[in-house]
Amino acid sequence: MAYVLQVDFNMNGPFGNEMAEAFSDLAKSINEEPGFVWKIWTESPETNEAGGIYIFETKETAEQYLDMHSKRLADFGITKVNAKIFAINSKLTEITNGPVK
Secondary structure, eight states: OOEEEEEEEEOOOOOHHHHHHHTHHHHHHHTTSTTEEEEEEEEETTTTEEEEEEEESSHHHHHHHHHHHHHHHHHTTOOOEEEEEEEOOHHHHHHTTOSOO
């Protein structure tokens, strides 16, 4: 069973193409995390929020990543992180074209 990690936090930018340029090395490094499957990057310049939707192979790898990521964000001065981990219902997700098997 796969797991979703949903994370969001306040951030004053960058957003859009500037965000893509600034965080491209970080994005590449996330691919190397244990149990990582994929991530959708989220941003809202209007509300100064950013985050992501991640898929991990196990709940344990999602929890480990969240712990590491929360510490990394704290190093950037971001201390209020909203995060939730959910199990994925693969059968229903497949019906609705979700990329999770």
